[in-house]
Amino acid sequence: MQVTIQLNGRPYTAETAPDTQLLHFLRDAGCKSVKCGCETSGCGLCTVHMDGKPVLSCSVLAGQADGHTVTTLEGLQKEAEEFGGFLADQGGEQCGFCSPGFIMSVLAMGKELGADATDEEIREYLEGNLCRCTGYQSQLRAIRAWLAAKEGKAE
Amino acid sequence: MKYVNQAIRKVDAMSLVTGKPVYTGDMVPANTLMVKMLRSPHAHALIEEIDTAAALKVPGVVAVFTYKDVPQSRFTTAGQTYPEPSPYDRLILDRRLRCVGDPVALVAAETEAAAAKAVGLIKVKYQVLEPLLDFTQAKDNPILVHPEEDFKALCPVGADNKRNLCSTDCMENGDVEAELATCPVVIERTFYTKANNQAMMEPFVTFSYLDEYGRLTLVSSTQVPFHVRRILSNALEMSKANIRVIKPRIGGGFGAKQSAVSEVYPAFVTMKTGRPACLCFTRQESQANGSPRHQMRVTVRIGADEDGTIRAMDVKALSNAGAYGEHGPTTVGLVGTKSISLYGSLKAARFSSEVVYSNTMGAGAYRGYGATQGIFAVESTVNELAAQLGMDPCAIREKNMVRLGQKFAMYYGEDCTSCTLDKCMETAKKMMDWDNKAPRRVLENGHIRAVGVAMAMQGSGISGVDIGSVEIRLNDDGFYTLLVGCTDMGTGCDTILTQMAADCLDCPMENISVRGVDTDQSPYDCGSYASSTTYVTGMAVVKACAQLREKILAQGAKMLDVPADTAEFDGGRVFVPGTDREVSLSAIGYASFEGHARCISACESHSSPVSPPPMMVGMAEIDLDPETGKIQLMDYVAAVDCGTVVNKNLARVQTEGGIVQGIGMALYEDIQYTKAGRMMNDSFLQYRIPTRLEAGAIRVEFESSYEPSGPFGAKSIGELVINTPAPAILGAIQNATGVAFHTLPVKPEDVVMALRNKAE
Numbered sequence: 074m075q076v077t078i079q080l081n082g083r084p085y086t087a088e089t090a091p092d093t094q095l096l097h098f099l100r101d102a103g104c105k106s107v108k109c110g111c112e113t114s115g116c117g118l119c120t121v122h123m124d125g126k127p128v129l130s131c132s133v134l135a136g137q138a139d140g141h142t143v144t145t146l147e148g149l150q151k152e153a154e155e156f157g158g159f160l161a162d163q164g165g166e167q168c169g170f171c172s173p174g175f176i177m178s179v180l181a182m183g184k185e186l187g188a189d190a191t192d193e194e195i196r197e198y199l200e201g202n203l204c205r206c207t208g209y210q211s212q213l214r215a216i217r218a219w220l221a222a223k224e225g226k227a228e
Numbered sequence: 229m230k231y232v233n234q235a236i237r238k239v240d241a242m243s244l245v246t247g248k249p250v251y252t253g254d255m256v257p258a259n260t261l262m263v264k265m266l267r268s269p270h271a272h273a274l275i276e277e278i279d280t281a282a283a284l285k286v287p288g289v290v291a292v293f294t295y296k297d298v299p300q301s302r303f304t305t306a307g308q309t310y311p312e313p314s315p316y317d318r319l320i321l322d323r324r325l326r327c328v329g330d331p332v333a334l335v336a337a338e339t340e341a342a343a344a345k346a347v348g349l350i351k352v353k354y355q356v357l358e359p360l361l362d363f364t365q366a367k368d369n370p371i372l373v374h375p376e377e378d379f380k381a382l383c384p385v386g387a388d389n390k391r392n393l394c395s396t397d398c399m400e401n402g403d404v405e406a407e408l409a410t411c412p413v414v415i416e417r418t419f420y421t422k423a424n425n426q427a428m429m430e431p432f433v434t435f436s437y438l439d440e441y442g443r444l445t446l447v448s449s450t451q452v453p454f455h456v457r458r459i460l461s462n463a464l465e466m467s468k469a470n471i472r473v474i475k476p477r478i479g480g481g482f483g484a485k486q487s488a489v490s491e492v493y494p495a496f497v498t499m500k501t502g503r504p505a506c507l508c509f510t511r512q513e514s515q516a517n518g519s520p521r522h523q524m525r526v527t528v529r530i531g532a533d534e535d536g537t538i539r540a541m542d543v544k545a546l547s548n549a550g551a552y553g554e555h556g557p558t559t560v561g562l563v564g565t566k567s568i569s570l571y572g573s574l575k576a577a578r579f580s581s582e583v584v585y586s587n588t589m590g591a592g593a594y595r596g597y598g599a600t601q602g603i604f605a606v607e608s609t610v611n612e613l614a615a616q617l618g619m620d621p622c623a624i625r626e627k628n629m630v631r632l633g634q635k636f637a638m639y640y641g642e643d644c645t646s647c648t649l650d651k652c653m654e655t656a657k658k659m660m661d662w663d664n665k666a667p668r669r670v671l672e673n674g675h676i677r678a679v680g681v682a683m684a685m686q687g688s689g690i691s692g693v694d695i696g697s698v699e700i701r702l703n704d705d706g707f708y709t710l711l712v713g714c715t716d717m718g719t720g721c722d723t724i725l726t727q728m729a730a731d732c733l734d735c736p737m738e739n740i741s742v743r744g745v746d747t748d749q750s751p752y753d754c755g756s757y758a759s760s761t762t763y764v765t766g767m768a769v770v771k772a773c774a775q776l777r778e779k780i781l782a783q784g785a786k787m788l789d790v791p792a793d794t795a796e797f798d799g800g801r802v803f804v805p806g807t808d809r810e811v812s813l814s815a816i817g818y819a820s821f822e823g824h825a826r827c828i829s830a831c832e833s834h835s836s837p838v839s840p841p842p843m844m845v846g847m848a849e850i851d852l853d854p855e856t857g858k859i860q861l862m863d864y865v866a867a868v869d870c871g872t873v874v875n876k877n878l879a880r881v882q883t884e885g886g887i888v889q890g891i892g893m894a895l896y897e898d899i900q901y902t903k904a905g906r907m908m909n910d911s912f913l914q915y916r917i918p919t920r921l922e923a924g925a926i927r928v929e930f931e932s933s934y935e936p937s938g939p940f941g942a943k944s945i946g947e948l949v950i951n952t953p954a955p956a957i958l959g960a961i962q963n964a965t966g967v968a969f970h971t972l973p974v975k976p977e978d979v980v981m982a983l984r985n986k987a988e
Contacts, residue, residue: 108429161245166241168479169240169250208889210923
């Protein structure tokens with residue numbers, strides 16, 4: 074079947090099997106930031122934005138995304154660098170394999186939660202993004218610094 | 229020191245956080261064959277017949293390989309220095325299947341879908357054999373896991389495949405039985421740990437191809453590229469000279485990738501077909517057929533005086549190698565050496581071990597490498613001893629812990645040359661407010677808040693075995709290339725080695741281009757394991773930089789036409805003090821590229837005769853709901869002595885991450901098998917690693933000693949940090965409930981059942 078999505082601001086069309094997961098469709102399209110970590114919707118590594126909302130691309134068929142807008146970290150390089158700088162300043166990326174999916178969730182969270190969000194709210198929002206390296210503390214420190222800086226800028 | 233001991237961003241951080249295609253799976257070339265395995269559904273079986281005809285007819289399938297097609301030399305996938313202590317007990321594909329998931333056949337196809345389809349069409353007739361699943365019954369069991377005659381142990385580790393023994397050992401300092409006989413208090417406890425999975429986010433993945441010289445080239449997510457070269461040469465019966473291994477960025481290893489879990493299969497396909505080949509494990513495969521922690525039973529006997537003086541310790545470990553012996557003989561040694569040696573008060577100590585084969589997943593290296601299991605058992609026993617004597621668990625440790633200048637009780641005869649374990653205890657107590665919180669308090673809602681403590685140590689490399697090497701080159705314009713053979717797997721060694729080099733060469737880090745591993749280009753390094761990179765390879769950096777400075781000085785002095793001993797090098801120029809005569813590093817760099825017999829470079833290796841242990845104290849505060857048994861970690865504090873902290877960020881993050889892995893081991897991560905031997909916890913849905921909700925708050929402080937044999941006074945950090953959570957958390961549970969648990973993980977139902985039994 075033919076699938077057309079608006080991918081990172083540009084139309085993208087490809088022929089694919091009906092059972093192709095969006096995850097693999099996107100990787101085949103060159104979006105290698107989208108990582109496969111578990112195949113059971115349990116790790117958050119393949120998080121992308123569909124119509125602006127975070128989704129697990131392993132749990133969406135490419136066909137279901139037909140006609141929708143899909144954004145991966147390749148399409149959010151400026152934002153990735155901005156938040157990623159805070160993460161890097163904490164050493165919170167470590168191996169980095171979970172970073173793209175995690176950052177996609179953080180960027181979505183940034184639209185919903187402000188600097189007054191509690192640590193618990195942040196943890197709950199990001200619970201689905203696993204990380205085996207960092208123990209999560211450095212990521213929380215990075216998020217706090219980023220949210221505070223964002224708010225500082227907005228004022 | 230400008231960079232060492234600072235919080236420096238990792239040199240590769242921005243490419244990682246912007247999602248650049250820098251991992252193995254991101255670089256697979258077009259036209260690569262995708263490899264899939266048919267895996268055994270049986271824990272123990274022989275292949276009677278195998279029919280691949282239907283599979284070969286699937287469009288896109290290029291080849292199907294079975295045990296009939298592979299070389300017949302047994303090998304080990306353990307990434308260890310030759311001769312490996314792990315027995316040579318594997319074939320690429322074997323007629324005998326020793327665990328569920330053991331590879332039966334390899335399919336190579338143009339697409340993953342075609343390969344998967346073909347896997348389903350291979351017809352196999354199995355002779356199903358009774359499996360040996362209970363490792364406590366393995367020794368001398370009539371069911372033999374490795375009956376083969378060509379089983380081979382290169383080292384005298386006490387292996388005997390006709391008894392299901394992968395290794396046996398016993399070491400004793402002093403007379404343990406005599407000492408125990410005179411101790412007024414003797415406590416004996418037995419503990420069980422699981423085959424925890426590293427669960428690194430990037431599963432095992434490798435691709436291979438023949439390069440322009442016709443040589444086999446592997447790109448792989450590995451911690452041990454040079455060992456992989458040898459393993460492939462053994463497995464494929466080909467010359468090492470024709471193999472090149474490249475390590476790109478790695479999505480986590482934690483020891484899993486210290487075994488060549490995925491490498492031999494695509495390499496075999498490439499050699500057979502001439503085509504590029506890629507094998508990427510699914511998460512299910514990574515969980516069920518990876519290289520997890522050795523499941524163990526550890527028995528601890530401690531003899532003490534009434535006042536809490538610990539005089540004798542006897543530790544006995546039974547370790548489950550599973551189907552194959554990777555890292556079996558070596559992991560078990562750490563169970564004793566790195567737990568017993570925490571105590572400086574011992575008059576006698578003994579450690580005996582057996583490692584057995586069974587028809588469960590083959591184990592491997594996992595952060596902590598046996599020390600984790602041993603420290604869990606010993607520290608838990610000490611917690612119970614303290615309770616029995618009515619002592620505070622911190623006080624009993626303060627009375628007995630190893631101190632600076634002592635000889636370790638059981639640590640290869642090594643002395644304690646750097647140690648702030650006493651300060652770590654003091655700091656951790658302050659951080660936790662221990663004296664006010666210990667042992668427990670009951671909240672208004674009936675929940676119990678309790679605290680627990682444990683100490684830990686690890687090594688810094690394998691003494692007298694591990695080798696770290698670096699090469700540093702001066703280039704035109706005065707920038708440096710730093711070639712390292714150790715493997716950054718997210719741990720940041722590319723960064724910390726650059727920090728060290730920059731300080732040694734008095735230059736900005738930006739002037740140094742670091743390059744990770746390519747066995748054709750990097751100097752030999754055994755790889756990143758055994759907590760070796762900072763301590764061992766770091767020292768190679770220090771030595772190479774010293775040598776390079778001399779060469780720069782000599783070249784500069786020659787250009788100034790003065791004797792070298794009258795000139796100095798300050799990082800930017802060679803100059804004659806007290807004069808205006810100087811030549812810039814840039815000019816020296818250019819000059820070294822013009823009309824000289826040799827360019828300016830230095831290559832140094834380092835191996836340490838000792839392995840100075842980093843030390844730490846960890847304390848857990850838990851909230852336990854006696855109604856449901858639910859345990860929530862409220863607070864975890866850690867005071868760590870890793871010698872000089874080379875990178876404050878990375879050491880902290882290592883500590884926090886290791887602690888959360890330890891929390892998972894203590895409370896969540898379970899491995900269960902069906903009666904037929906299939907692992908049930910083979911996905912992230914069933915194998916629950918801690919999320920950020922379960923990690924709680926973790927606070928880390930460093931109490932740095934200065935290790936004289938380490939670079940800038942540094943010791944290791946990587947493995948140490950996983951060792952305290954299990955005993956500290958179980959100590960807290962014991963303080964909360966009065967019940968001591970001996971089997972990991974402790975789940976809510978275990979707590980409720982124990983409380984019910986206690987009430988009856």
